[in-house]
Amino acid sequence: MSNDISPEISIDNLGHEDRHFAPSPEFVAQANATPALFEAAKADRLKFWEDQASQLAWDKKWSQVLDWQLPFAKWFIGGKINAAYNCLDRHVLEGRADRVAYYFEGEPGDTKVYTYGDMLKEVSKAANALTEIGIKSGDRVAIYLPMIPEAAIAMLACARIGAAHSVVFGGFSADSLVARINDAQAKLVITSDGGYRRGAAMALKPAVDEAVKSTPTVENVLVVKRTGQETAFGAKDIWWHEIVDRQSDKHECEFFDSEHPLFILYTSGTTAKPKGILHTTGGYLTQTAFSHKMVFDIKAEKDVYWCTADIGWITGHSYVVYGPMINGTTQVMYEGTPDTPSKARVFQLIEKYKVSILYTAPTLIRTWMKWGVEFPNSCDLTSLRLLGSVGEPINPEAWMWYREVIGGNRCPIVDTWWQTETGAILISPLPGITHTKPGSAMGTLPGIVAKVIDDEEREVGNGGAGYLALTEPWPSMLRGIWGEPERYAETYWSRFAGKYFAGDGAKLDDEGAIWLLGRVDDVMNVSGHRISTTEVESALVSHPAVAEAAVVGAKDEMTGQGIVAFVILRGGIEHHEGEVLNKELRDHVAKEIGPIAKPRQILVVNELPKTRSGKIMRRLLRDVAENRETGDATTLADPNIMKLIREGLNSGKSED
Numbered sequence: 001m002s003n004d005i006s007p008e009i010s011i012d013n014l015g016h017e018d019r020h021f022a023p024s025p026e027f028v029a030q031a032n033a034t035p036a037l038f039e040a041a042k043a044d045r046l047k048f049w050e051d052q053a054s055q056l057a058w059d060k061k062w063s064q065v066l067d068w069q070l071p072f073a074k075w076f077i078g079g080k081i082n083a084a085y086n087c088l089d090r091h092v093l094e095g096r097a098d099r100v101a102y103y104f105e106g107e108p109g110d111t112k113v114y115t116y117g118d119m120l121k122e123v124s125k126a127a128n129a130l131t132e133i134g135i136k137s138g139d140r141v142a143i144y145l146p147m148i149p150e151a152a153i154a155m156l157a158c159a160r161i162g163a164a165h166s167v168v169f170g171g172f173s174a175d176s177l178v179a180r181i182n183d184a185q186a187k188l189v190i191t192s193d194g195g196y197r198r199g200a201a202m203a204l205k206p207a208v209d210e211a212v213k214s215t216p217t218v219e220n221v222l223v224v225k226r227t228g229q230e231t232a233f234g235a236k237d238i239w240w241h242e243i244v245d246r247q248s249d250k251h252e253c254e255f256f257d258s259e260h261p262l263f264i265l266y267t268s269g270t271t272a273k274p275k276g277i278l279h280t281t282g283g284y285l286t287q288t289a290f291s292h293k294m295v296f297d298i299k300a301e302k303d304v305y306w307c308t309a310d311i312g313w314i315t316g317h318s319y320v321v322y323g324p325m326i327n328g329t330t331q332v333m334y335e336g337t338p339d340t341p342s343k344a345r346v347f348q349l350i351e352k353y354k355v356s357i358l359y360t361a362p363t364l365i366r367t368w369m370k371w372g373v374e375f376p377n378s379c380d381l382t383s384l385r386l387l388g389s390v391g392e393p394i395n396p397e398a399w400m401w402y403r404e405v406i407g408g409n410r411c412p413i414v415d416t417w418w419q420t421e422t423g424a425i426l427i428s429p430l431p432g433i434t435h436t437k438p439g440s441a442m443g444t445l446p447g448i449v450a451k452v453i454d455d456e457e458r459e460v461g462n463g464g465a466g467y468l469a470l471t472e473p474w475p476s477m478l479r480g481i482w483g484e485p486e487r488y489a490e491t492y493w494s495r496f497a498g499k500y501f502a503g504d505g506a507k508l509d510d511e512g513a514i515w516l517l518g519r520v521d522d523v524m525n526v527s528g529h530r531i532s533t534t535e536v537e538s539a540l541v542s543h544p545a546v547a548e549a550a551v552v553g554a555k556d557e558m559t560g561q562g563i564v565a566f567v568i569l570r571g572g573i574e575h576h577e578g579e580v581l582n583k584e585l586r587d588h589v590a591k592e593i594g595p596i597a598k599p600r601q602i603l604v605v606n607e608l609p610k611t612r613s614g615k616i617m618r619r620l621l622r623d624v625a626e627n628r629e630t631g632d633a634t635t636l637a638d639p640n641i642m643k644l645i646r647e648g649l650n651s652g653k654s655e656d
């Protein structure tokens with residue numbers, strides 16, 4: 001692992017930013033978060049987390065707050081809880097059945113409104129259906145759905161009966177689905193005929209049909225009818241409406257141990273095999289609910305909150321389903337793309353539903369900047385009162401544009417840093433307290449202890465840059481990698497003994513504010529999605545024309561990073577077949593992993609830069625991909641190689 005860390009973090013990465021934005025007195029006066037939270041967490045961190053856990057409905061209280069056998073944590077031991085009960089039953093029992101949970105807007109413009117009462121009924125029916133199908137507590141269920149209400153209903157139905165869900169983003173290929181289903185040994189797949197994207201019905205079920213040929217554990221496939229497109233139906237397949245609709249809408253839920261697995265979510269690591277990040281129940285729910293309430297300043301009786309993330313990512317789990325639903329939030333859920341049928345779609349929805357809190361990704365903000373201000377300016381955005389950002393570092397220009405054009409210079413911005421592994425936001429401004437700076441995630445939330453350290457584990461201090469590490473366990477931390485305890489210890493806890501290494505570089509400015517500098521390992525961040533260089537490399541070398549491949553994430557104005565692949569072709573394959581081969585390789589990667597992993601550019605080379613021990617020096621390739629002078633190449637086995645690569649690229653026509 002330590003080899004994966006390139007010593008590339010440079011303090012010069014960052015210009016000096018001296019703009020500050022203080023919260024307005026009006027915001028301060030009504031803010032959920034107050035400085036007392038920090039004081040309480042500082043005085044007694046475990047007691048502080050206990051107080052947050054007490055906000056949830058437990059069937060039985062815990063007897064111990066934390067059991068920390070590094071790197072394995074257990075929280076709220078002995079407590080019994082049900083996630084769906086906290087998201088649904090509790091609201092209905094306390095008189096909030098008529099509050100809207102989701103305003104669903106399909107891409108074609110169809111709409112549906114679900115109150116908390118409706119959601120409880122739908123989830124109860126789905127839970128009864130899962131039971132009839134034979135799903136039990138402890139089983140795993142794969143969910144491969146578009147952004148439709150059934151995605152949240154399916155997740156909560158699993159949680160209700162104690163089955164762990166493993167949501168696979170609908171943009172992943174059949175092959176990726178196979179790997180995830182087999183790793184988790186899922187018994188059931190929940191999917192749909194298709195979903196609407198860019199004005200057309202996109203099929204999903206064929207990928208599942210393809211996948212289940214290679215997934216022996218899958219006994220049934222439950223299929224939601226969304227588009228009505230022609231769909232092949234086999235012996236394992238069951239229509240959602242046929243089994244769910246006839247169930248009772250009452251379901252008595254069982255309470256599970258605080259450490260009962262809630263879900264597995266696969267994410268890319270530094271090897272080709274995705275990691276099944278395991279989250280359990282009590283600690284995860286405590287921290288997602290707490291952070292959602294404080295960071296987004298949720299006033300559930302009046303806010304309309306919209307997190308644009310897909311349910312297939314951790315943001316969709318923590319801040320579309322669990323956190324907001326525990327807090328009784330009214331949300332917008334949108335199925336489609338932001339440019340269909342017009343580039344004003346998101347803004348029209350903000351106006352239509354009077355959205356007050358918007359949580360989105362820098363890549364979309366930069367896309368809006370490119371499209372032009374006429375789209376946001378054509379809509380009334382004055383309902384907005386708070387803006388959030390997640391998934392990648394937000395550049396100060398995008399931050400300022402977000403503030404001025406979308407937020408009308410009135411809304412605080414929360415730039416929230418966290419990961420699939422952390423389960424909940426760990427670093428973020430708190431609106432009403434923090435004076436924000438454009439581009440900085442500012443500081444840790446109460447109850448979280450993070451350090452920026454150098455290679456020797458020394459704290460870098462203000463003005464210094466280094467690696468972001470977490471030094472104390474937190475309730476929503478991952479409990480491990482599914483089935484791979486050693487990989488868990490090795491990946492996260494071995495680089496700096498006893499500390500969680502996040503894989504990100506960070507800088508502390510002169511005032512101690514945290515600036516995230518991006519990944520320092522072989523993980524790329526494309527439009528806020530994590531993709532491993534190794535995973536794309538192994539997809540490329542599985543193509544018969546490719547002998548060797550090296551992939552780097554190169555800076556990209558729109559997507560943060562773009563995937564650039566350097567490939568060596570097998571003997572006898574001519575690279576002047578150019579365009580055709582490029583397209584074929586890009587399509588091959590889309591088939592192996594999913595369209596999100598398609599390289600932006602494929603460069604055919606004769607050699608790759610390697611150290612004497614054979615490790616590819618991606619840093620040098622990144623210099624080429626970003627059109628920079630080549631950096632220090634003294635550790636190369638063959639010092640001439642970079643010259644040859646550049647000469648070869650200049651003479652060949654390998655870009656597409």
Ligand code: PRX
Nearest residue numbers: 390391392393415416417418419420516530
């Ligand atoms: O590099 C960091 C980046 O996204 C990584 C986590 O990716 P994932 O597990 O897919 O979760 C994304 C949504 C939480 C981190 O290691 N990242 C996430 N948020 C930020 C960020 N980088 C900078 N600033 C952020 N606010």
